[in-house]
Amino acid sequence: MQSQDKEIVSEKVAAGKRTYFIDLKEKQNGDRVLKITESRKNEGEFIRSTVMIFQEDFEKFFAALDQVKRSM
Numbered sequence: 033m034q035s036q037d038k039e040i041v042s043e044k045v046a047a048g049k050r051t052y053f054i055d056l057k058e059k060q061n062g063d064r065v066l067k068i069t070e071s072r073k074n075e076g077e078f079i080r081s082t083v084m085i086f087q088e089d090f091e092k093f094f095a096a097l098d099q100v101k102r103s104m
Contacts, residue, residue: 036060049073063087 037057045052053069066085071078085093 037065040064064090066090066093 037059040056040058042056043054045054050070050072053067053071055067055069057065057067059065064087067082068085069080069082071080073079
């Protein structure tokens, strides 16, 4: 993702030793991307893992999350 991407919304979730960042960005061509980043501290350094969900997959991704949530 390039730094020219426009940030639409950003949420931070503090969860114990981990922090999650959920960012919705708009690319220069108008497409949107959901970026989910986990940050955790390990032996003094921060380790980050990121997953990017592209606009064409939003519906399937959110449907799967809803299904998991209903199973809880």
